[in-house]
Amino acid sequence: AQTVTQSQPEMSVQEAETVTLSCTYDTSESNYYLFWYKQPPSRQMILVIRQEAYKQQNATENRFSVNFQKAAKSFSLKISDSQLGDTAMYFCACINNAGNMLTFGGGTRLMVKP
């Protein structure tokens, strides 16, 4: 079983600035993957970035990067040079080794202000 916790229900950031979204998780799996998904208002959910738990190097995708602290079971998302299109609900998620149970955190609603 997995649990994922996002402690920030809402956040806001000025355009072009940097923001960090927090996520902690718990799992009994020896290997697992962690994800950040983005769900814009009235639009479909898309994958932002993913991290394989056995890889120590933090994943990066353009303006998005993660800070993966395995011992602390922490997986935060940093968005650099925030853009208006980044306004969305962000979900942190963990998937078990078998790949059939994707567990989401409660979400963080991010508002990017002009």
Next chain:
Amino acid sequence: DTEVTQTPKHLVMGMTNKKSLKCEQHMGHRAMYWYKQKAKKPPELMFVYSYEKLSINESVPSRFSPECPNSSLLNLHLHALQPEDSALYLCASSAGGGAFYEQYFGPGTRLTVT
């Protein structure tokens, strides 16, 4: 084509009606999923199909009946629903059932039960 399509976009049904939600993907994916998402909440897994066989049923009431006629199509049959079943129903697919594979989400069907 990295698209998962869902029809209809919106559905209003009475508690005695029978309706179906449809999900389709043409990416050759072999795993498909149904999620339920209430407003301002994360998606909750309902069913998983792997290679057209039901592999996970997350204790979903029998008024929801999934069907996978072929590898590209996933249906969710609805009967005698309750008002609390009103939600966004998301379909997703992945290339395989392992943790490595990204889940691609459809735009969802917004269901209202009256």
